Amino acid sequence: MGFDRETIGRILARCPEIFASSHSKTLKRKIEFLSGVGVSEIHLPRVIKKYPELLVSDTDKTLLPRMMYLMKLGLSEKDIAYMVRSFSPLLGYSIDEVLRPKVEFLVNTMEKPVKDVVGYPRYFSYSLEKKIKPRFRVLKGRNIECSLKDMLGKNDEEFAAEYMGLPSAHP
Incomplete structure (x- = not known):
C-alpha cells in the first residue's frame, strides 16, 4: 500500500x-x-x-x-x-449504541433527512446527550437552521459566539 x-x-x-x-x-x-x-x-x-x-x-x-x-x-x-x-x-460504530439512536434523533427530532450524514459522517462521533441534543435545543430555541457541520464542527466557544450571541474570547 x-x-x-x-x-x-x-x-x-x-x-x-x-x-x-x-x-x-x-x-x-x-x-x-x-x-x-x-x-x-x-x-x-x-x-x-x-x-x-x-x-x-x-x-x-x-x-x-x-x-x-x-x-x-x-x-x-x-x-x-x-x-x-x-x-x-x-x-x-455499534448500530444499537451509536448509529440507530443518532439517526433516530436526526430524523425524528431534528427533522433532517438521513442523507445529511453523507455530508458530515463525523456526526456519529459526537455524544448525543452532551453535544448533539444540547446544541439542537439552542438552535431550535432560536429558530436557527444550519448544517450538521455548522452545528457540531465548532468548538463550544465558536458555537456560543455564532449562535448564542456570546462574545468570543479571541476577537
Missing part, C-alpha cells in the same frame, strides 16, 4: 492485533471488502491510516451489518464509500 516505516509503526502501535492477523485471510479480505463497497485504491491507504482497526474488524459480524444498516436507511454504496473515505471510523 506504500506506507512508510513511520506510518506502519503508528498503525501497529495503535492496532497491534494486526500482527496476529493472517495476511491472506484477514487483511486481504478487509481490503477486498472496502474496495468492494467503493473505497478506491487511491483512498484505501488514508482510510487505513486513519482507522487501522478496520483491518481487524470482523467482516461478517461487524462491517457488513453496519453497511447493510446504512443501506436500509436509504444510503447508497457510493454514499457509504464517501462517508468511510471522509470519516474512517464510521463502520466501527
Whole structure:
C-alpha cells in the first residue's frame, strides 16, 4: 500500500492485533471488502491510516451489518464509500449504541433527512446527550437552521459566539 516505516509503526502501535492477523485471510479480505463497497485504491491507504482497526474488524459480524444498516436507511454504496473515505471510523460504530439512536434523533427530532450524514459522517462521533441534543435545543430555541457541520464542527466557544450571541474570547 506504500506506507512508510513511520506510518506502519503508528498503525501497529495503535492496532497491534494486526500482527496476529493472517495476511491472506484477514487483511486481504478487509481490503477486498472496502474496495468492494467503493473505497478506491487511491483512498484505501488514508482510510487505513486513519482507522487501522478496520483491518481487524470482523467482516461478517461487524462491517457488513453496519453497511447493510446504512443501506436500509436509504444510503447508497457510493454514499457509504464517501462517508468511510471522509470519516474512517464510521463502520466501527455499534448500530444499537451509536448509529440507530443518532439517526433516530436526526430524523425524528431534528427533522433532517438521513442523507445529511453523507455530508458530515463525523456526526456519529459526537455524544448525543452532551453535544448533539444540547446544541439542537439552542438552535431550535432560536429558530436557527444550519448544517450538521455548522452545528457540531465548532468548538463550544465558536458555537456560543455564532449562535448564542456570546462574545468570543479571541476577537
